[in-house]
Amino acid sequence: MARITLDGVSVRRTTADGEIVALHETSVVLAERRVALVGPNGAGKSTMARLVNGLVPASSGTVRVDDLDVAEHGREVRRRVAFAFTDPRAQLVMPTAGEDVALSLRRSHRDKHARAEAAREALRGFALEDLHDRSVHALSGGQAQLLALASVLATRPDVLVADEPTTLLDLGNARHVAEVLLGLPQQLLLVTHDLELAARCDRALLIRDGRVAADGEAAEVVEHYRRTA
Numbered sequence: 001m002a003r004i005t006l007d008g009v010s011v012r013r014t015t016a017d018g019e020i021v022a023l024h025e026t027s028v029v030l031a032e033r034r035v036a037l038v039g040p041n042g043a044g045k046s047t048m049a050r051l052v053n054g055l056v057p058a059s060s061g062t063v064r065v066d067d068l069d070v071a072e073h074g075r076e077v078r079r080r081v082a083f084a085f086t087d088p089r090a091q092l093v094m095p096t097a098g099e100d101v102a103l104s105l106r107r108s109h110r111d112k113h114a115r116a117e118a119a120r121e122a123l124r125g126f127a128l129e130d131l132h133d134r135s136v137h138a139l140s141g142g143q144a145q146l147l148a149l150a151s152v153l154a155t156r157p158d159v160l161v162a163d164e165p166t167t168l169l170d171l172g173n174a175r176h177v178a179e180v181l182l183g184l185p186q187q188l189l190l191v192t193h194d195l196e197l198a199a200r201c202d203r204a205l206l207i208r209d210g211r212v213a214a215d216g217e218a219a220e221v222v223e224h225y226r227r228t229a
């Protein structure tokens with residue numbers, strides 16, 4: 001399990017309306033297996049999630065994954081921290097499912113045959129082996145999200161950051177992807193509006209107006225959010 005540390009971190013952004021503070025000075029340590037970030041639109045959830053692998057730089061303070069400073073060791077951090085986007089099609093870049101997984105294995109498996117075998121194995125892990133030769137454009141939303149997860153997890157990162165990974169899915173697919181996420185051996189930092197899913201995590205943070213408004217046992221934080229939304 002990794003230890004994700006935000007130490008006095010703020011994020012300021014310049015917009016057409018002037019400067020905004022997307023995250024006010026925040027210090028928090030995340031070391032539980034499954035941590036949910038909940039809160040209204042524009043609260044700063046994605047900003048916080050993206051800080052963890054350096055997709056968003058901190059304006060002040062430091063972000064660390066164990067002892068690695070994200071600002072200094074971005075590449076190493078990104079090898080340990082995978083990121084899943086809301087729209088899986090944003091990260092599926094190869095023609096077929098098998099090739100897409102193989103692409104993320106290009107550094108860890110230099111040998112072409114070993115790489116192809118590892119890609120099949122990764123697909124099997126998500127019960128996607130039948131999609132190996134399927135065009136990534138011919139997948140359903142649920143299949144595409146599972147494939148995106150299989151691709152980013154194929155290199156066995158320690159942490160998965162997932163930003164609303166079930167938002168675009170229908171009920172059945174959202175449920176299936178949710179079960180897969182909760183069952184992952186990796187540490188999970190999950191941004192979600194699915195409050196039932198959030199409540200099943202080990203810890204939740206309620207983000208409001210760029211601040212941590214509540215933090216604790218997931219079901220209690222979700223209940224607090226429901227009462228005060």
Ligand SMILES: Nc1ncnc2c1ncn2[C@@H]1O[C@H](COP(=O)(O)OP(=O)(O)O)[C@@H](O)[C@H]1O
Pocket residue numbers: 013014015020021022039040041042043044045046047048
């Ligand atoms: N690329 C961007 N450029 C300018 N402002 C942004 C950008 N992305 C987000 N913001 C602003 O930063 C704040 C936090 O956004 P975000 O972290 O995306 O919130 P959430 O994920 O909780 O909906 C909001 O005020 C939002 O409008």
Ligand SMILES: [Mg+2]
Pocket residue numbers: 045046047163
């Ligand atoms: Mg967001």
